[in-house]
Amino acid sequence: MANTLRQISAITRINIKSIPQRFWMSLSTIVAIALVVGVLLGFLAMGNGFKKTLSSSGTKDVAILLRDGSDSEINSVVMREQTQLIEEAPGVARVNGKALVSAELYVVVDGKRRTNGIKANMPLRGLDSTGFALRPGVTFSKGRLFRPGTNEVIVGSGLVREFSGFDLGQTIRFGTSTWTIVGVFDAGGSVYESEIWGDVSVVQSQFKRLNSYQSIRAKLASPDQLAALKAYVDKDQRLKLETRSEADYFAAQAKQSSDLISNLGWPLAIIMTFGAVAGALNTMYSSVSVRTAEIGTLRAIGFGGFPTFVGTLIEAVILAAIGAVLGSVVIWLFVNGLSTSSLGGSFTQVVFTFSLTPRIITTAILLALLIGFIGGFFPALRAARQPIAAMVNE
Amino acid sequence: MNDFTIIWKNLFRKKLRTTLMLIAIFVAFFLYGMLASVGQAFDSPGSSDDKNRMVTLNKINFTQFLPISYYDRVARVKGVTQASHSNWFGAFFQDNKNVIVSFAVDPPTYLAIYKEFDMPDAERKAFLGDRTGLAVGRAVADKYGWKVGQTVPISSNIFSQKNGSHSWDFKIDAIFDNSKVKGRDGLMIFHYDYYNETVSFGRDNIGLIVFSTETPAINDAVAKNIDAMFANSPYETSTDTAEAFSKSFIAQLGNIKLIISLVVGAAFVTILLIVGNTMVMAIRERTREIGVFKTLGFSGQRIFTQIVAEALLLSLLGGLLGLSCAVPALLLINKISAGAISGLTVQPIVFVKGLGWMVFLGLVTAALPAWSAMRLNIVTALGRK
Structure with a gap:
């Protein structure tokens, strides 16, 4: 046993030390594997970043009520009378007798992407002070809150980062109305950082929606009061609303989009894996082939077939590991943390950053090692099985 | 034994490699075949639109509506030959995951503009005359197995x-194909009147106005006139080409x-390195052989050509096979997604560019070995092991 280990370590050392002799061939395998790892990591980091943004947006103790059948705020309509019914509902938190219920307007307006100037959908949310009470994480990085009753708006920091025309002090036109940006806010990296907020009654009148809203948010007395609220809503024929916790609402949207991104990334990575496996096999077969006489000599002086096999396998896995590290480091340095945006569930832009996690990196590295293993296994088998006499005569 | 036999034998002397x-x-x-086609489909989503086809939208954003009265006013603008309107319906079938692109339209005028929506005359007549009729694109009909004559419940989110x-x-009165871009038929249309009479809110609103101009040359002027006409009205507009x-x-x-x-770049760099x-x-392994060929009187140039041809043959064999397999793969994706990415086929331009890349790959990978083989000195060649 100890002898076998010594043989393995000797052969592995010889193999690794001779990699520079096959420098270009080995490098091509390393780069091929690094590229597979990079593509997979890029997609997974994108999906994860999107998911992180959406799932950090909702809390369990806020309920969101949308028109029955609509999955997102943009498709929903609720009326003032329905809002009043919710204010009287059980399970809703109250401060000094006033229910913490926020009826909000959600309309889509145009913004322009900073990178290419192309129009994109931005959400303009109309809300009042209760709406702020329901989102305690909101802080101003610049400027101040809009004054109620005026055409002042505040914008999320993500939106300002990706889209032009929303800097502090600028005015924007939506149709015939003109608005002034008086503040820029952070919201803990949530989807709200991709929104424009204004006073609900002003947005209602400027967008000619005097009696209607898109959604109702209600602060729950405690998260387990959701069931009581839901039962109340389901019983009342006038409501026809769907009750969910805000956390569930955003989690469903997060799953949808990040699943889509991962569903694109994995097939691409797997197809590329086939190419990389072919490359690794090619490299390792030629590595074995140029060392035929050397392997034969080792076998002739008493080295076993198994150590020869393991030595070759380890060489392949080491090349794969280098490739995996290379790919991960490049993505970590140049892609992780990049800000971008895409369409979210409410058909508006969601700004998010590429975000790697240890788990994602581990997955990609395991894939790389698998490529190395397969790429090394068959050539190693050949190295171990060739008749000694034939090899020495090469 | 001609040169091609030599090239072929050389290429497959180590079959595994x-x-x-x-x-x-x-x-x-x-x-490349799949992704470039997807890119092409995304890059030219309006490729089946006529150059003189234009749309008028609410200036705030295309999700904001316009009153239907604006449609009549656009139709009367000078230079507009045919106008119609459509409204996004947010349709799904049974499960809200089965989203279907669908619009409430005015069928006679809409089909007069979208001439590429091709259906048998009898079906067209039936659809135009049936207030509750539905015209379904081939991709959608195939996905759900729908036939003409069937009644289907369509929900709106x-x-x-x-x-x-x-x-x-x-x-379902009609099933249509897109006669201009194959596969760009993942949608359905129905009568605005039926929708407008039954809908509980948003009556007399439309999503957009679509129209044709006399000639693309007057597009800009017409757009300006329309937007000026509605400036400072309750619903300002933004007019542009459909494309x-x-x-x-x-x-x-x-x-x-x-x-x-x-992604395509990563894939190409990989094969460039490997190949x-x-x-x-x-070629290095064949040094002695090349020396023998030269001794026999093969010119350096001829050997150079042979090696380049071998590399070209290799990249064309693998490349054409790969590109060809992208065709059924895309068909499969199209079928599963019911034409979600409309017009998803391997376009001729993707094939042509692909061929270009194959030739490039062949030439680049052959350059160095072919050059050194050409320059190879017979004495060195025969001496080297």
Whole structure:
């Protein structure tokens, strides 16, 4: 046993030390594997970043009520009378007798992407002070809150980062109305950082929606009061609303989009894996082939077939590991943390950053090692099985 | 024994090695064929739109509505030959995951503009005359196995009927193809009148006005006139070509072109390295042989050509196979997604560019070994082991 280990370590050392002799061939395998790892990591980091943004947006103790059948705020309509019914509902938190219920307007307006100037959908949310009470994480990085009753708006920091025309002090036109940006806010990296907020009654009148809203948010007395609220809503024929916790609402949207991104990334990575496996096999077969006489000599002086096999396998896995590290480091340095945006569930832009996690990196590295293993296994088998006499005569 | 036999024998002398290279090349061009086609579909979503087809939208954003009265006013603008309107319905079938692109339209005028929606005359007549009729694109009909004559319940995630239901019953009167761009038929249309009479809110609103101009040359002037006509009205408008609108719509998803270029680039760099290195090695192994050929009177140039031809043959074999397999793969994706990415086929331009890449790959990987083989001195060649 100890002898076998010594043989393995000797052969592995010889193999690794001779990699520079096959420098270009080995490098091509390393780069091929690094590229597979990079593509997979890029997609997974994108999906994860999107998911992180959406799932950090909702809390369990806020309920969101949308028109029955609509999955997102943009498709929903609720009326003032329905809002009043919710204010009287059980399970809703109250401060000094006033229910913490926020009826909000959600309309889509145009913004322009900073990178290419192309129009994109931005959400303009109309809300009042209760709406702020329901989102305690909101802080101003610049400027101040809009004054109620005026055409002042505040914008999320993500939106300002990706889209032009929303800097502090600028005015924007939506149709015939003109608005002034008086503040820029952070919201803990949530989807709200991709929104424009204004006073609900002003947005209602400027967008000619005097009696209607898109959604109702209600602060729950405690998260387990959701069931009581839901039962109340389901019983009342006038409501026809769907009750969910805000956390569930955003989690469903997060799953949808990040699943889509991962569903694109994995097939691409797997197809590329086939190419990389072919490359690794090619490299390792030629590595074995140029060392035929050397392997034969080792076998002739008493080295076993198994150590020869393991030595070759380890060489392949080491090349794969280098490739995996290379790919991960490049993505970590140049892609992780990049800000971008895409369409979210409410058909508006969601700004998010590429975000790697240890788990994602581990997955990609395991894939790389698998490529190395397969790429090394068959050539190693050949190295171990060739008749000694034939090899020495090469 | 002609030169081609030599090239062919050389290429397949180490079958395993050549097969592995072919697999790598196959994979890269398979990916290229699929992704470039997706990129093409995203890049030219309006490729089936006529150049004189234009849309008028609410200036705030295309999700904001316009009053139907604006349609009549646009139709009367000088230079507009035919106008129609459509309204996004947010349709799904049974499960809200089965989203179907669908619009409430004015069928006679709509089909007069969208001439590419091709259906048998009898079906067209039936659809135009049936208030609750539905015309379904081939991709959608195939996905759900729908036949003409069937009645289907279609739900909306936006609208509801006055009676409180979210679902409308439609009779399938026609199934159409897109005669201009194959596969760009993942949608359905129905009568605005039926929708407008039954809908519980948003009556007399439309999503957009679509129209044709006399000639593309007057597009800009017509757009300016229309937008000026509605300036300072309650609903200001923004008018542009249908092609430009589709493009900006798709751009909302993000920089798909960049992502595709990066992935395809990664795949191409991989094969360039693998094939390039292997070619160098393969030719080096043949040094003595090349010396013998030269001794027999083969010119350096002839050997150079043979090696270049061998590399070209390799990359064309793997590349054409990969590109060809992208065709059924895309068909499969199209079928599963019911034409979600409309017009998704391997376009001729993708094939032509692909061929260009194969030739490039062949030439680049052959360059170094072919050059050194040409320059090879017979004495050195025969002396080297």
